[in-house]
Amino acid sequence: MRCWPLVLVALPLIACESPQEEPAPPVAAATTLWRALGNWSGSGDRQTESFDVTTGSMRLTWEAVQEGAPGTNYFRVSLHSAISGRPLQTIVDTQEAGASTVDLAANPRVAYLLIESERIRWRVTLHEAVPGSPVSGSARD
Secondary structure (H helix, E strand, O other): OOOHHHHHHHHHHHHHOOOOOOOOOOOOOOEEEEEEEEEEEEEOOEEOOOEEEOOOEEEEEEEEEEOOOOOOOEEEEEEEEOOOOOEEEEEEEEOOOEEEEEEEEOOOEEEEEEEEEEOEEEEEEEEEEEEEOOOOOOOOO
């Protein structure tokens, strides 16, 4: 009977020596990729072609260069519904030359940009955030 305690002690040791499961491979972290919706440049007013907003998260990069003497210059960019034409939001509204990047959010829909300017030469690029992984790169532009 003196062997009984040894058997109890040996069982936990056997369990500890059993093979362990392999750790799961690391999961690639999701990242945000930016898909180009459009690139426009010019002077004066312009309504862009329609584009699909699928995620609602966008980034507008703009540059405005003054043409002529200062005074009555202005530069405006607004997002509009392509279905009803109603304005959804004003993204840029300035009377001076400059450049910036603006993050904006909107409900998914078909939309367009209305660009209005006076004595300003401009360039506008619109991107939409899309989920992706760093490996795929499928939505990079």
